[in-house]
Amino acid sequence: MSIPPTRKLYWADPLRRRFTARVLWRQEGERPAVVLNRTLFYPTGGGQPHDTGRLGGANVLGVEETDGVIVHYLDRLPAGDEVDGELDWPRRWDHMQQHSGQHLLSAAFLNLLERPTIGFHLGAETVTIDLPGPPPDPNEVARVEAFCAAIIAENRPITATIVPPEEVSQWPLRKPPTVDGPVRVVTIAGVDHSACGGTHVPSTAAIGSVVILRLERRGKETRVHFLCGGRAWADHRRRLAVTQTLAGQFTTGLEDLPAAVARLRDDYERTQKALREIESQWYAAEAARLWAEAPVLSAAGVAVRLICRRLPAAAPFDPRRLLMAILALGGCIGVVAREEAPARWAIGRSADLNLDLRQLLPRLGTLPGLRGGGSADLLQGSIAESGLNALFDLLPAVLREHLDR
Ligand SMILES: [Zn+2]
Structure with missing residues (x-):
């Protein structure tokens, strides 16, 4: 066209x-x-x-x-x-703030740390530049931010000039232009000349602020995440809301928050350790109690205990772990179930018994809604919660049949 x-x-x-x-x-x-x-x-x-x-x-x-x-x-x-x-002016103004701020930040990295900018991305939420090499240290970041803040406070003009090709070489551009012909040069007075076709705020004060959020190592490069102007302010409000909420929850000042969180984490780890210890004791003690109280099934001269235990859905214990503690005591068949919808059940036998539990499956399968399967020493499955009573009622008779064979 x-x-x-x-x-x-x-x-x-x-x-x-x-x-x-x-x-x-x-x-x-x-x-x-x-x-x-x-x-x-x-x-x-x-x-x-x-x-x-x-x-x-x-x-x-x-x-x-x-x-x-x-x-x-x-x-x-x-x-x-x-x-x-x-x-849509708020959108455009935001882009101008971020873009002018990027020129200032890139100039700061180059002037103070001799780190050129090799990439720029202005997204809907994030703004980044890429630098070659590893991340600068916190001291360097602070110097770069302070430089930007000073130039912003000085309210230096930001202007654009169309430079004819023959004059381009006379301009100290931050990096060589990528276009032939006339070059549009955006200047932050006394700080930076960049070949750029973007839109910019008229002076550095309108950038508002430049805040570096984080440094992301990407192979041999570093991605600098930063925000300017309205975005920096909105981010500040967001962080303030979070830290104030946390400080309120810990009833402490902002500066003491990290120590408060560290204390909480230490407490938590200590509590977890104690809980694990108490849990193991509980499984062993509960298994021993159940074993001692369990009825003994007659089994051709061998005493076999049938140990049944139902755990409420909300119980903070693991039915499988309890079953293993029971079976470790020997001479028994253990049945545990959790009362939930559907109920989960497991049947195990101690290693010293010679019984293939899979032989029970045909009889158990007559219970409505029962699903399950397993190996010679462990069956598990599910059944409607209302079917749990029937399962527990049926088991002694079924086991007796097979044990007495
Ligand atoms: Zn630009």
């Missing part, structure tokens, strides 16, 4: 929010789109996401630039050849 390049009003006046323009081209169908003679809508590029807003009553869903022609993707086509456009 032979459409002239779109005039970039967002370069001429990055603080403007409304404009009118002429429609030069329109696309109907699945993905309605228009090209205008001029626009305030920034197209995705240079790490900065596109603008959104309204164009001739339609919503702007995407903005892309190809060879200087900017295409606006819309939810429907606007009527008429003249359209009014209005930016």
Whole structure:
């Protein structure tokens, strides 16, 4: 399509929010789109996401630039050849704060630590730059942040200049430009010159603040997560809400929170250790008590105890572990079940008995809703909670039949 390049009003006046323009081209169908003679809508590029807003009553869903022609993707086509456009200003302002803050932060890393920026990503929530090498230490991070804060406080102008190709070499650019022809240079007075097509706040004070959140090691590079301006403030509010809630729960001051959490963790670990000890004692003691009280089934001259135990659903004990403690005592068959829907049951025999429990399955299988299976020394399965009584009633008779064989 032979459409002239779109005039970039967002370069001429990055603080403007409304404009009118002429429609030069329109696309109907699945993905309605228009090209205008001029626009305030920034197209995705240079790490900065596109603008959104309204164009001739339609919503702007995407903005892309190809060879200087900017295409606006819309939810429907606007009527008429003249359209009014209005930016979603909070979104654009946020992007400008983050992008200007990124230039400042990248300049700080380069000027103070000789660490160039090799990547920039401005997402809906996160903003990152990538640096070569391992993460800087906390001291270095503090110096970089302090530098940014000072430049912000000095309210230095941020300006853009279109530099003709023959003059580009005279500019001390942070990194070489990636385009041929004229280069747009964004300058933070006295701090940074960068080749950049993005939109920027007019001076450093409008960045508000630059806060480094965390450093992420990625192979031989470091990803620096940071926030500027409104995002930094919102993040601060969020963190404040969390720390204040925690400080309230621990009834302590902010500075004492880490120590309070460490104490709680120590207490917890000590309690867990004691609990594990007491638990083992309980399983052994409960098994011994049940064994002593259990009825003895007559079994061709051998005394075999049938030990049954039902645990309430809420009991903090493991039925399998109790069963193992019972079977360890020898000369017994243990049955444990947890009263839940459906009830889980397990039947085991001690190693000194010669009985294949699988022989019980045909009789047990006559109980309505019983499911289960297993090996010679252990069966397990489930049954409707209401069927537990029937299972426990049936077992002595079934066992006697098989033991006496
Ligand atoms: Zn830039």
